[in-house]
Amino acid sequence: MTKAEEYWRTNVKLVVTCLIVWFIVSFGFGILIHDALNSIQIGGYKLGFWFAQQGSMYIFIALIFIYSVRMNKIDRKFGVEEEEGN
Amino acid sequence: MGLKAMTFLVVGLTFAIYIYIAIRARASSTSDFYVAGKGVHPVLNGMATGADWMSAASFISMAGLIAFQGYDASAYLMGWTGGYVLLAMMLAPYLRKYGKFTVPEFIGDRFYSKKARIVAVICLIVCSLTYVIGQMKGIGVAFSRFLEVPFATGLVAGMAIVFIYAVLGGMKGITYTQIAQYCVLIFAYTIPAIFIALQLTGNPIPQLGLGSTMTDGSGLYLLDKLDKVCVDLGFAAYTAQKGSTLNIFLLTMSLMIGTAGLPHVIIRFFTVPRVKDARFSAGWALVFIGILYTTAPAVGAMARLNLLHTIQTGAVGSPDGNLAYDQRPTWFKNWETTGLLKFEDKNGDGKIQYYGNNKDFAAKAESFGWKGNEMTKVDRDIMVLANPEIAKLPNWVIALVAAGGIAAALSTAAGLLLAIASAISHDLLKGVFLPDIDERQELMYSRIAMGCAILVAGYLGLNPPGFAAQVVALAFGLAASSIFPALMLGIFSKRCNNTGAICGMMAGLGTTLIYIFLYKGWFFFKATAMLPDNPAHWLLGISPGSFGAVGALFNFIVAILVSRATAPVPEHIAQMVEDIRVPIGAKAAVVDH
Numbered sequence: 001m002t003k004a005e006e007y008w009r010t011n012v013k014l015v016v017t018c019l020i021v022w023f024i025v026s027f028g029f030g031i032l033i034h035d036a037l038n039s040i041q042i043g044g045y046k047l048g049f050w051f052a053q054q055g056s057m058y059i060f061i062a063l064i065f066i067y068s069v070r071m072n073k074i075d076r077k078f079g080v081e082e083e084e085g086n
Numbered sequence: 087m088g089l090k091a092m093t094f095l096v097v098g099l100t101f102a103i104y105i106y107i108a109i110r111a112r113a114s115s116t117s118d119f120y121v122a123g124k125g126v127h128p129v130l131n132g133m134a135t136g137a138d139w140m141s142a143a144s145f146i147s148m149a150g151l152i153a154f155q156g157y158d159a160s161a162y163l164m165g166w167t168g169g170y171v172l173l174a175m176m177l178a179p180y181l182r183k184y185g186k187f188t189v190p191e192f193i194g195d196r197f198y199s200k201k202a203r204i205v206a207v208i209c210l211i212v213c214s215l216t217y218v219i220g221q222m223k224g225i226g227v228a229f230s231r232f233l234e235v236p237f238a239t240g241l242v243a244g245m246a247i248v249f250i251y252a253v254l255g256g257m258k259g260i261t262y263t264q265i266a267q268y269c270v271l272i273f274a275y276t277i278p279a280i281f282i283a284l285q286l287t288g289n290p291i292p293q294l295g296l297g298s299t300m301t302d303g304s305g306l307y308l309l310d311k312l313d314k315v316c317v318d319l320g321f322a323a324y325t326a327q328k329g330s331t332l333n334i335f336l337l338t339m340s341l342m343i344g345t346a347g348l349p350h351v352i353i354r355f356f357t358v359p360r361v362k363d364a365r366f367s368a369g370w371a372l373v374f375i376g377i378l379y380t381t382a383p384a385v386g387a388m389a390r391l392n393l394l395h396t397i398q399t400g401a402v403g404s405p406d407g408n409l410a411y412d413q414r415p416t417w418f419k420n421w422e423t424t425g426l427l428k429f430e431d432k433n434g435d436g437k438i439q440y441y442g443n444n445k446d447f448a449a450k451a452e453s454f455g456w457k458g459n460e461m462t463k464v465d466r467d468i469m470v471l472a473n474p475e476i477a478k479l480p481n482w483v484i485a486l487v488a489a490g491g492i493a494a495a496l497s498t499a500a501g502l503l504l505a506i507a508s509a510i511s512h513d514l515l516k517g518v519f520l521p522d523i524d525e526r527q528e529l530m531y532s533r534i535a536m537g538c539a540i541l542v543a544g545y546l547g548l549n550p551p552g553f554a555a556q557v558v559a560l561a562f563g564l565a566a567s568s569i570f571p572a573l574m575l576g577i578f579s580k581r582c583n584n585t586g587a588i589c590g591m592m593a594g595l596g597t598t599l600i601y602i603f604l605y606k607g608w609f610f611f612k613a614t615a616m617l618p619d620n621p622a623h624w625l626l627g628i629s630p631g632s633f634g635a636v637g638a639l640f641n642f643i644v645a646i647l648v649s650r651a652t653a654p655v656p657e658h659i660a661q662m663v664e665d666i667r668v669p670i671g672a673k674a675a676v677v678d679h
Contacts, residue, residue, distance in 0.1 A: 019171070027335060027339075030160060032335070035327070043298070044308055046309070052160035053383040056164050060167050061369065064170065080668040081669055082671075
């Protein structure tokens with residue numbers, strides 16, 4: 001495997017991991033099993049409802065920043081980050 | 087000062103600020119700043135993207151839909167934010183690395199075909215135009231209320247202002263104006279939410295207030311109280327699911343991939359200085375968008391509660407439990423003028439009965455002497471604008487909300503019209519059909535295109551295929567089914583070729599458009615609809631707005647199968663795909679200032 005292929009594979013792996021979380025919190029917790037989660041109450045929110053109207057959005061934001069930081073590290077590790085000062 | 091005067095003052099003042107910043111930004115040496123390749127800081131770019139992105143659908147319409155659909159409207163919240171995750175990870179950094187300016191240009195190059203570029207332009211025009219129809223509805227609502235005229239008159243006034251705004255064009259694309267617009271918008275949205283959250287729950291943070299107990303002494307949580315009030319009046323419980331799970335799932339998916347496929351959002355990531363900024367920029371954009379989107383559920387729930395309490399003043403069924411029509415508040419009268427709120431005294435008792443169509447409740451309602459729900463029309467798109475009035479907030483807050491709504495609708499409508507105009511004049515006419523026209527003629531054609539687009543969108547906006555956010559959802563479905571799969575395959579598959587991409591886009595756009603037109607009428611002329619637009623008649627219960635996800639699936643399948651059956655991509659294209667996958671060697675940002 002060439003270095004470029006390895007870099008791409010690492011990137012795709014990270015993207016897939018993030019998208020699994022993305023799917024679980026929104027489509028999973030917010031939609032598919034929200035009814036079951038609604039039996040858990042946090043404050044005035046039923047948990048399923050909270051994921052659908054609040055929680056999933058906070059996690060989306062966190063995901064993008066985690067991805068960006070990790071990806072920048074991977075760029076440096078493989079030496080493919082952009083040249084400074086362009 | 088009266089509300090009307092106050093509104094004119096605040097709207098006028100905010101516009102003066104935008105124009106002032108636009109002129110200042112032009113005069114200073116910002117152009118050198120851009121050309122030097124430094125571009126705009128990701129945080130500021132994120133803020134500007136937020137202003138660009140949040141239109142009448144987000145600002146005016148969405149919380150209204152949430153207020154009436156409760157849990158089911160979560161699809162809009164998750165859909166319109168979750169798309170940024172896809173954008174940040176699957177498109178933005180690579181398109182930034184590629185470094186050209188428009189989406190059709192990328193598709194034309196990657197799929198080495200002029201035809202692919204034309205198909206992409208058509209997809210772009212179809213989704214942008216549908217999007218503008220939604221904006222027109224929102225603009226019509228805002229203008230009719232604040233000029234205190236019927237909806238149609240307000241819409242025509244709005245069209246004229248959009249035309250002037252878009253033709254002048256200068257305000258769009260200047261990042262600092264958009265930052266100012268973002269500030270006005272977010273201020274206008276959150277201030278009333280904070281006031282109302284304080285009134286109802288004593289908690290100033292709307293996101294927390296929604297999960298707090300009421301201050302009315304009942305000791306109930308706000309959401310439980312709202313569920314109870316809804317059920318007591320024969321409506322479905324607020325937090326309960328009403329539609330089918332499949333439909334909510336597909337609507338969320340459509341909106342997510344549509345977000346990542348909308349050309350005017352993607353374009354923003356072409357202008358950040360570096361590939362790594364494209365990633366962070368999407369994150370910052372979502373932070374600024376998230377401030378509004380996490381507030382919206384609180385606005386929706388609290389508006390619904392206040393509305394029900396205004397009309398149902400006492401115990402359900404008690405003789406003096408309902409608001410008398412001649413004692414209705416001013417906001418009620420004003421919205422009646424626009425025709426967006428209608429009351430009909432079905433049982434002739436001079437009081438307003440507003441209740442749901444739950445079967446068990448119907449018998450009860452009859453025993454009270456109620457002859458049917460008397461609020462015969464409550465347009466969802468009026469809720470955000472009416473919300474501060476219903477909560478009896480001071481006039482300056484109400485005026486501020488008007489300014490925010492108008493800023494949101496105008497800036498997005500103008501941006502989309504510019505995108506349509508440049509697609510027609512630059513990509514289609516100059517690029518393909520009339521290569522010999524000079525710049526002046528190109529500009530003329532783009533103005534004609536813009537004028538036509540406003541007339542078409544305005545006409546269809548008079549009798550729109552849904553509430554503003556629903557029309558915009560259709561536009562997202564179209565973007566999801568056509569543009570996103572082509573972009574994604576263009577980056578993630580080296581096997582996808584010209585024929586595959588073209589067939590895929592046509593299959594996705596075609597099926598989605600036909601499905602939408604069957605229920606909404608051909609070209610959105612309602613009279614030509616061939617099937618009634620309700621869950622019983624939808625294929626597998628999939629609404630026209632949710633079909634984009636299915637269309638996208640068709641697009642992917644067709645593109646992959648056709649690519650397998652036809653010649654592989656040429657070597658230089660495979661090389662180009664390799665190249666956009668790594669950040670190294672990215673050129674300075676392309677900026678059209």
